[in-house]
Amino acid sequence: MSERTEVGSLGEFGLIEHLTKNIEFHNASTLQGVGDDAAVIDHFGKQTVLSTDLLLEGVHFDLSYTPLQHLGYKTVAVNVSDIYAMNATPTQILLSIGFSNRFSVEALDEFYEGVYAACARYGVDLVGGDTTSSQKGFVISCTAIGEVAPDQYVKRTGAQKGDLLCVSGDLGAAYLGLLLLEREKRIWMENPQIQPDLEGEKYIVGRLLKPEARKDIIEFFAGAGIRPTSMIDISDGLSSELLHLCKGSGVGAMLYEEKLPIHDDTRAAAFKFNSEATACALSGGEDYELLFTIRQDDFEKLGNVNDITVIGYITDAEAGVQLYSKGGNKYPVTAQGWNHMGNA
Numbered sequence: 372m373s374e375r376t377e378v379g380s381l382g383e384f385g386l387i388e389h390l391t392k393n394i395e396f397h398n399a400s401t402l403q404g405v406g407d408d409a410a411v412i413d414h415f416g417k418q419t420v421l422s423t424d425l426l427l428e429g430v431h432f433d434l435s436y437t438p439l440q441h442l443g444y445k446t447v448a449v450n451v452s453d454i455y456a457m458n459a460t461p462t463q464i465l466l467s468i469g470f471s472n473r474f475s476v477e478a479l480d481e482f483y484e485g486v487y488a489a490c491a492r493y494g495v496d497l498v499g500g501d502t503t504s505s506q507k508g509f510v511i512s513c514t515a516i517g518e519v520a521p522d523q524y525v526k527r528t529g530a531q532k533g534d535l536l537c538v539s540g541d542l543g544a545a546y547l548g549l550l551l552l553e554r555e556k557r558i559w560m561e562n563p564q565i566q567p568d569l570e571g572e573k574y575i576v577g578r579l580l581k582p583e584a585r586k587d588i589i590e591f592f593a594g595a596g597i598r599p600t601s602m603i604d605i606s607d608g609l610s611s612e613l614l615h616l617c618k619g620s621g622v623g624a625m626l627y628e629e630k631l632p633i634h635d636d637t638r639a640a641a642f643k644f645n646s647e648a649t650a651c652a653l654s655g656g657e658d659y660e661l662l663f664t665i666r667q668d669d670f671e672k673l674g675n676v677n678d679i680t681v682i683g684y685i686t687d688a689e690a691g692v693q694l695y696s697k698g699g700n701k702y703p704v705t706a707q708g709w710n711h712m713g714n715a
């Protein structure tokens with residue numbers, strides 16, 4: 372694609388019109404979307420769930436190896452992931468962007484292609500946002516709105532002693548995808564003749580650049596009649612999220628290293644990077660899987676869903692949060708996940 376349309380040729384309002392003109396709504400609750408001072412949503416007696424996320428160039432993504440379409444998709448996926456983590460269904464998003472004149476209309480179109488693909492995938496309506504210029508770096512702010520039947524939402528605070536600790540999907544891949552892309556970027560910067568070698572690394576790179584939110588798990592809960600006692604999504608890393616969940620619930624936990632779900636490609640990549648796969652699973656972050664607890668009585672209801680793994684159980688607070696290693700030793704779990712401000 373060689374065409375380049377300057378944003379200035381459309382102006383701010385022309386650009387907004389251009390980016391939003393084909394919106395189709397997926398929800399009856401969307402009464403008014405883009406085009407007025409605010410959106411209007413009718414939730415028909417349901418409760419409303421709200422969450423917002425900021426994504427900053429250089430902190431959350433590097434445009435030298437992140438396709439804009441994937442970035443648009445990821446923006447929506449990570450935001451609706453927080454709504455699913457409440458056991459709720461996302462219905463609308465507000466999306467705000469700040470960008471410099473480095474960006475053309477075509478570049479923004481690519482970003483919005485990803486946004487709209489994710490909106491279709493998760494059944495959410497883009498109902499508004501804000502568009503500004505940014506002196507430095509691409510800035511993205513996304514707010515998701517969701518609905519839940521009265522009092523059916525699940526907090527971080529409901530885990531009880533004896534509950535089973537479960538996680539969806541597998542862990543650690545996105546972090547290794549990041550290590551790989553950062554390494555290839557360094558090599559490329561030293562010698563632009565050398566093309567990135569991503570052969571055989573599709574899985575870990577895909578998990579970083581195009582994560583999915585676990586809509587299917589929330590739908591499974593509804594179908595199986597499971598209401599988790601507590602739940603959180605994994606953005607910063609399993610260890611960090613587990614500590615949030617235990618602190619919020621006033622409980623401890625026993626986590627089994629040998630139960631941690633780790634994809635074969637993740638193990639192979641960890642080996643290549645001289646990293647421990649377990650450490651990547653515990654501290655890597657950006658998995659966007661759901662960490663949740665269920666009552667033991669609900670174990671049978673999990674049936675043979677092979678994308679949910681029981682990784683431990685809840686203990687009382689005095690026992691602390693412990694990792695039972697493959698070697699049979701117990702180690703306290705510490706928050707070594709991603710932390711924007713540098714200390715736990």
Ligand SMILES: Nc1ncnc2c1ncn2[C@@H]1O[C@H](COP(=O)(O)OP(=O)(O)OP(=O)(O)O)[C@@H](O)[C@H]1O
Nearest residue numbers: 422423424425449450452453456603604605606607
């Ligand atoms: N600047 C802020 N002002 C008010 N509330 C905030 C602010 N930053 C975070 N919060 C709130 O603090 C709580 C924890 O936020 P945090 O970002 O750690 O969780 P999260 O949204 O699950 O994480 P992630 O952004 O990785 O998905 C949330 O209720 C969030 O709305």
Ligand SMILES: Cc1ncc(C[n+]2csc(CCOP(=O)(O)O)c2C)c(N)n1
Nearest residue numbers: 429430431432433606607655656657709
């Ligand atoms: C260029 C670049 N540098 C670092 C990372 C890793 N990273 C960024 S934010 C985050 C945790 C979730 O953030 P939040 O808590 O804000 O949702 C992680 C693991 C990346 N993906 N790209």
Ligand SMILES: [Mg+2]
Nearest residue numbers: 453456604606
């Ligand atoms: Mg979260």
